[in-house]
Amino acid sequence: MSWLSSVRNALSLVVPTKKETPDNLWHKCKGCGQMVFAKEMEENLHVCPKCDHHERIGPRDRFAYLFDEGSSAELPAPKVAEDPLKFRDSKKYADRLKAARVATGEADAFVNARGRIMGHKVVIGVQDFAFMGGSMGQAVGEAFIRGAQAAIEDKCPFIVFTASGGARMQEGILSLMQMPRATVAIQMLHDAGLPYIVVLTDPTSGGVMAAYAMLGDVHIAEPKATLAFTGRRVIENTIREKLPDDFQTSEYYLEHGMIDMVVHRKALREKLATVIEYLCPERAAA
Template structure:
C-alpha cells in the first residue's frame, strides 16, 4: 500500500494521540519577571515580598504595601492624609495639571505621592514617610514637601526616630518654583530634626532621582538602598549627552553608589526591617 493511502484511512494514524483542549492560565496565577523573564508563581512572588527569586529584581511597591512590610503587624496611624495639591500655575501641556492629579488620585487612592504615619518597628515607635511612585512618578510638589516637613516635626514632638522611604523621579515641575522650594524646606526640616540627636534613616528605592535625592533623601544619618536601585540627580542618558562620554557600567545603581560612598548599605528587601531595627537599637540603645 502506498504511504499516501495511510493518511486517507480515518482513525488509523491521524488520531493516534487524543486531542486535548487547551485551557487558558487564569490571570493573577503567574507573573513574568520584568528583569530576567522568569515565570514566577504569583503566591511565591508575594511571599518573597515582590522580589524575583531567580535574579533578585525588586519590584516597585505601593506606599501601603511598603508599610505593611516594615511596620509591626502592618499597623499604623496615618496623619495629614487629606492634604491635596492645588494648581497655582494653571499648568497645561497635553493635559492640565488638575487632570493629572485627578487621574493619579483615582489610580492610587492617594491624595499625593507620600504617605506619613506613626507605627512601630519591633516594638519601637517611629515616624515613617513612604513615597509612592505611582502618583505622578513620586514627584515632589508642595504637598510632598509639607508632609515630609510635618513628619519631621511630629518625630521631634514624639521623641521618635524618623524614617523616610523614597521613590521619586524628582521635583514636580507642574508647580514650578513652588516645587523647587520644597528642596530647601525639607532640608531645613531635617536639619532641625537632627538637632534633637534622634536618628534619621533614609531608604532609597528604585528610582530615587532629582530634587528628592538632592534634598532630604541624601541627608540620612544612615542611607540604605535596595539592590539595583537607580540613584542620582540627572539620569544616565542626560549625563552622557551632556558630557559626551560613555558612563561606567551600572553607573548610578545602588551597588555603584555604595562603592563610591554615596550610600552606606545595600540591603535586600527581605532584610530591610531587621536592618532598620538593628540600626535603631544602635542609635537609641534600650530606649523604646
C-alpha cells in the same frame, strides 16, 4: 432552528466551557522577564524568586512588612492648594491628579505612618512612584514636614523611603521650594537629637536626589536601585566619556562611599531595628 444550531446547543450542555484565567494570576518579572505566580511574588515581598529583582512597591506594602502587627496608624494627608498655576500640557494638571488618585488610592505621592519596628517607635514616610512618578510637589513637601514633626512629637526616628523622578513640573518654582523646606525639617530633627534615616529605592532621581534623599544620617539602598540626579545620556554627552555599566546603581554608590549599605528587602526590617538601637541606645533600652 437549523440542525447546526441544535447540535451546537446540545454540545454546550455536555462540553465544559473554557475557564477564563484571571489577569492577575501571573506576574512578569522586570528583571529577568520570567513569569512568576503573583501570589509567590507577594509572599516574597515583591522580590523575584528567580533573579532577586526588587519590584517597585507602594506605601501599603511597605507598612505591612515593616511595622509590628497592629502597631501602625497612618497620618492624615495634608491639605494644600491644588493646581496653583492652573497648569496644562496635553492634559490639565487637575485631571492628571484625579487620574493618579483613582489609580493608586492615595491623595498624593508621599504617605506617612507611625508605629513600631521590632518594638522601636518610628515614623515612616514612603514615596509612591506609581503616583505621577513620585514627583515632588507642594503636597509631598508638606507631607514630609508633617512626618518630621510627628517624629519630633513622638521623640523617635524619621525613616523615609524615596522613589521619585524629581520635582513636579506642573507646580514650577513651588515644587523647587520644597527642597529647602525639607532641609529645614531635617535640621529640626537634628536639633531634637533624632535620627533621620533614608532608604533609597528604585528609582530615586532629580530634585529629590538633590534634596532630602541624600541628607540622611544613615543611607540604606535596596539592591540594584537606580539612583541619579540626571540621566546617564546627559552626563555622557557632557563629559564625552563612556560611563561604567553599573553607574548610578546602589552598588556603585556603595563602592564609592556615597551610601552606607545595600540591604535586601527581606533583611531590611531587622537592619533598621539594629540601626535604631545603635543611634538611639537610651530610647531602645527604655
